[in-house]
Amino acid sequence: MEEFVKITIDGKHINALKGSNLLQLAKDNGIPIPSLCYHKKLSPTGACRLCLVKIKGTNGLVASCTVQVKEEMEVTAFDDELEECRKYLLDYLVSEHNEENDNSYTDEFFELLKKYNLYDKSKRKYPSVWKLMNYSKDDSSPVLTYDASKCIKCFRCIKACDEVQGKNVLSFNDRGMGSYIIAGFDKWKESECDGCGECIQLCPTGAIVEKPHRSEININNLDRKVKTTCPYCGVGCQIEMQVKDEKILRSNGVEGVSPNDGRLCIKGRFGYDFVQSKERLTHPLIKKNGKFEKASWDEALDLIASKFNECIDKYGNEALAGYSSAKCTNEENYIFQKFIRTVFGNNNVDYCTRLCHASTVTAMLRSIGDGAGSNSIEDFETTDCLLVTGNNIIETHPITATYVKRGVSKGMQVIIIDPKWTPLVNYASIWLQPRLGTDVALLNGMIRYIIQNDLMDKKFIESRIDNGMQAFEYLKKLCQKYTPAYVEQITGVPGKLMTEAARIYATSPTSMIATGMGMSQQVTGTNNVFSLINMMLITAQIGKERAGIDPPRGQNNVQGATDVGASPLNYPGYIPVTNDENRRKVAEIWNVPYESLSSKPGLTTVEIAHAAYNGKIKALYIMGENPMLTDPNLNHAKESFNKLDFLVVQDIFHTETTAFADVILPAASFAEKNGTFVNSDRRVLRVRKVVDSPGEARNDWKIILDIAQRMGKPMKTYNNESEIFDEIAAVTPIMAGINHERIEEHGIQWPCYDKNHPGTSTLFLEKFNTPNGKAKLNPVDYVAQQEKVSDEYPFLLNSGRILYQYHSSTMSRKNDALNAFANKSYVLMHPNDVIKHNFIDGIEVKLTSARGNLTTTLRISEEVLEGELFMPWHFSESPVNNLTRDELDPHSKIAPFKLSACKVEKV
Amino acid sequence: MNTEEILLKYKPDKENLIQILHEIQDLHPQQYLTETDLLKVAKYLNITRSFVYGVVGYYSMFSTTPRGKYIIRLCESPVCNMFNSKMIAEKLKEILKIDINQTTADGLFTLELSECLGLCGNKPSMMINRETYTELDENNIELIIKNLRNN
Structure with missing residues (x-):
């Protein structure tokens, strides 16, 4: 039980939680006890001693950061003696500090120096000791510099790396006065540092500073600071962009705000330079005689309008389609889908979610009624057990992973199911390494063990599962044959390891699942997730806080884009296009005849490409997508695109796809617009304009409205993005209570049904979102993959992402800081295979599948199983999708990016 | 091993x-x-x-740079200091032709200073690898080094 105590600080009476930190309590109550080594996010260090106070009954002066409050504590925070003591201590501290280039002090340090009249060097009593120490400087990292002569050894950086980010990359070397901070073997570049820069953000004295824009940053001379949402993965980190002369110079994490509480990864901190890249598209371009020529907006928009109309006249409105974008805002995606439905008059709108979590969402919608994560990102720290399946969470959702690592340090058990090693294995209790494509067998084996050992929750099965024990009996029967020996034979996972994992998952008080692309991007993707959900349901690891299933989303707004209706199957808020009642309601809000809204489900991403190939789709409108790198079986996809009569691509850069376009339209980047994103835990977060767009680039939604206008089918106009969101709220019941004003400071997690609703941190506490409120078991059998190794193609290729690049790398590869860490394609091969085939590490190799080929560099690695390969897919010069298949999962239409039979040859 | x-x-x-x-x-x-x-x-x-x-x-006992076959750790605590350990250090430097924390060209000896070895009763003292040497003076250190060299 929480117990409150009464204490006084400088005569002020404070009601405080017993055991709370005295220094923080004082600060929270407006008593600004000075401190340097203390930070709210870190455990107290007690190194700088500036927070000294007097406590009645305690001898001497004590560092308040190390004190937990007790009943009737009487504290003196300020008197002459304490202030004199602090001045002396600070003077002493700064004697170790080289004050040259003082433009990276934190505000608190700067204010302290001024407060104690020590900013002016001549006012200091002690000489500059640092000059005698011959301190070193580590300039080897691509993103930061550490200067020991500026360091006061507060250890905030070491703790930031360890306690906040869970990386523990930093330590100190040597002893006493001579000690200093190190990464690796005293060389940052060769350390495990991944460049997240948490240490930079928490360093008070500028001893650790970033390299990008170093010479331009001057904290006293910024034009503005703008809070917005990071444009990379689906964590939705809140960032503060610092601007001088219309240029972004720095991105810091916003402290004290979910989901990241100030934490960032390298992409969030150093990945913003693409915004001001010289390669940005700045003018509309029209292809004339095979070459792109600059055009005016009028010319480009008129051409698009006439071509779209021509296509409708000639082939009917079913011949047009659009790709929306997970990178654009909700407001833009909403306008885009509205455009497709009302101006094109069909439901042919999809985007790359179809290639990502479509199977996860399909399985979740059918089993539990919602395709979004059931928990909050913060829960990744507090759950008792986390099952991570096919999800390289440290590299693809770095900040969610910080919560996991912090949880592990407090005793959380992590179970990993992944054919390939991921960095999280270092933190895991158990790593199951099944062969590619055998997940259903493994999960059914775990279910069998759970049932055999009576580890399921019968009460939950009876009360919350459709058909209760009857459905369960069916699952039990189906799983009967998945004995540990049988499962081991299929998956290669030792039976004992599998059963131990099942036991931990089932018996932990709370277990959460993080499921990723490894599960979803398979022909059996939906079945994989069905099996996972079956195990979750029978063990009742959902329907309570800190339990459930969460698919961490790959892109900034992949959640939001589908939420607001960028889907061929659903209107905003996951209401099927076939729902007449909803179409009637929406038609009224959109002010269009109800009959004009098609009830026919549209084509999905890959289906659109197939239809283009077959001559069914003639005109395509793409907003911020790059299918010519992200679509499976690229050679076929390229042929399809070549058959289009008319292609419009709206983007911020030239991409592999713009090359196929007839018209290219320059759009605004995330930093140039207002709006919202929805992150992986359903949190609607504000995006704010930081700088102006380059050249003539325009906001996506304005471009869409212009095209509608010129096609003679004007859509409703808006003064700003906030008005668009209000319309989203009107047609999207799960967001009905949200508007821009409400999320000014903190995001709100949907469902949020009305203006007084606080949002929902955990789904399914009372009931599932199915028609009868009960979850559905979907027992599935293991089916061997169609794609198999053969004499001709002896390897199975897996593909995935890495920390330093993002998606088709259109944005990420325009940042020197990210490229410095990883800018080259490679394929991983097990050492035994390397020996067997007489290859050598580092050689150039050609990979060939039945679909196509590519060349890349061979890397020897024990991260993959024998007979399996792994390649990151970010690099357009070695496009993995030349090799992948476009056969689709029958339920969700996702493509099997994770499994392609291929051969490897020396170039 | x-x-x-x-x-x-x-x-x-x-x-x-x-x-x-x-x-x-x-x-x-x-x-x-x-x-x-x-x-x-x-x-x-x-x-x-x-x-x-x-x-x-x-920890000073660990090194990331190559050292000699014999590591001499001369005690520089107050007691040894009072009984001429400074002179012993100078003499060792002279015999070995190296400075403190350096290694002889033949790779045989490294000369280091150490905190108290707990041998104050027989000061001044030093350790060479795991052996202790006490009551050092100008003559016996020369002999100690010579013996090790000839080993």
């Missing part, structure tokens, strides 16, 4: 770090820790490189 064999003697728990480092260093003819070895240790114990390096850097 090699590094891998030493590692396998211990559970992969970081509490064994110092013991492992000692064994590996002792194994090396030049009594130091190479980066290759430190990497193996970090990997085996599942700890970061700086964690290993920080421990190595903190």
Whole structure:
């Protein structure tokens, strides 16, 4: 039980939680006890001693950061003696500090120096000791510099790396006065540092500073600071962009705000330079005689309008389609889908979610009624057990992973199911390494063990599962044959390891699942997730806080884009296009005849490409997508695109796809617009304009409205993005209570049904979102993959992402800081295979599948199983999708990016 | 014995770090820790490189640079100091033709200073590898070095 105590600080009476930190309590109550080594996010260090106070009954002066409050504590925070003591201590501290280039002090340090009249060097009593120490400087990292002569050894950086980010990359070397901070073997570049820069953000004295824009940053001379949402993965980190002369110079994490509480990864901190890249598209371009020529907006928009109309006249409105974008805002995606439905008059709108979590969402919608994560990102720290399946969470959702690592340090058990090693294995209790494509067998084996050992929750099965024990009996029967020996034979996972994992998952008080692309991007993707959900349901690891299933989303707004209706199957808020009642309601809000809204489900991403190939789709409108790198079986996809009569691509850069376009339209980047994103835990977060767009680039939604206008089918106009969101709220019941004003400071997690609703941190506490409120078991059998190794193609290729690049790398590869860490394609091969085939590490190799080929560099690695390969897919010069298949999962239409039979040859 | 064999003697728990480092260093003819070895240790114990390096850097008995076959640790505590350890240091420098913390060109001797060795009763004193030498004076140190050289 929480117990409150009464204490006084400088005569002020404070009601405080017993055991709370005295220094923080004082600060929270407006008593600004000075401190340097203390930070709210870190455990107290007690190194700088500036927070000294007097406590009645305690001898001497004590560092308040190390004190937990007790009943009737009487504290003196300020008197002459304490202030004199602090001045002396600070003077002493700064004697170790080289004050040259003082433009990276934190505000608190700067204010302290001024407060104690020590900013002016001549006012200091002690000489500059640092000059005698011959301190070193580590300039080897691509993103930061550490200067020991500026360091006061507060250890905030070491703790930031360890306690906040869970990386523990930093330590100190040597002893006493001579000690200093190190990464690796005293060389940052060769350390495990991944460049997240948490240490930079928490360093008070500028001893650790970033390299990008170093010479331009001057904290006293910024034009503005703008809070917005990071444009990379689906964590939705809140960032503060610092601007001088219309240029972004720095991105810091916003402290004290979910989901990241100030934490960032390298992409969030150093990945913003693409915004001001010289390669940005700045003018509309029209292809004339095979070459792109600059055009005016009028010319480009008129051409698009006439071509779209021509296509409708000639082939009917079913011949047009659009790709929306997970990178654009909700407001833009909403306008885009509205455009497709009302101006094109069909439901042919999809985007790359179809290639990502479509199977996860399909399985979740059918089993539990919602395709979004059931928990909050913060829960990744507090759950008792986390099952991570096919999800390289440290590299693809770095900040969610910080919560996991912090949880592990407090005793959380992590179970990993992944054919390939991921960095999280270092933190895991158990790593199951099944062969590619055998997940259903493994999960059914775990279910069998759970049932055999009576580890399921019968009460939950009876009360919350459709058909209760009857459905369960069916699952039990189906799983009967998945004995540990049988499962081991299929998956290669030792039976004992599998059963131990099942036991931990089932018996932990709370277990959460993080499921990723490894599960979803398979022909059996939906079945994989069905099996996972079956195990979750029978063990009742959902329907309570800190339990459930969460698919961490790959892109900034992949959640939001589908939420607001960028889907061929659903209107905003996951209401099927076939729902007449909803179409009637929406038609009224959109002010269009109800009959004009098609009830026919549209084509999905890959289906659109197939239809283009077959001559069914003639005109395509793409907003911020790059299918010519992200679509499976690229050679076929390229042929399809070549058959289009008319292609419009709206983007911020030239991409592999713009090359196929007839018209290219320059759009605004995330930093140039207002709006919202929805992150992986359903949190609607504000995006704010930081700088102006380059050249003539325009906001996506304005471009869409212009095209509608010129096609003679004007859509409703808006003064700003906030008005668009209000319309989203009107047609999207799960967001009905949200508007821009409400999320000014903190995001709100949907469902949020009305203006007084606080949002929902955990789904399914009372009931599932199915028609009868009960979850559905979907027992599935293991089916061997169609794609198999053969004499001709002896390897199975897996593909995935890495920390330093993002998606088709259109944005990420325009940042020197990210490229410095990883800018080259490679394929991983097990050492035994390397020996067997007489290859050598580092050689150039050609990979060939039945679909196509590519060349890349061979890397020897024990991260993959024998007979399996792994390649990151970010690099357009070695496009993995030349090799992948476009056969689709029958339920969700996702493509099997994770499994392609291929051969490897020396170039 | 090699590094891998030493590692396998211990559970992969970081509490064994110092013991492992000692064994590996002792194994090396030049009594130091190479980066290759430190990497193996970090990997085996599942700890970061700086964690290993920080421990190595903190304790003066570990070295990341090659040292002599014989490491001389001359006590510089107050008692030895009062009884002429400074003179002994000068004499050793002269005989070995090196400065403190340096190694002789033939790779035989490294000269280091040490905190109290607990041999104050027979000051001044020093250790050479694991042997203790007490009641040092100008003559006997010359003999000690000579004997080791001839070994």
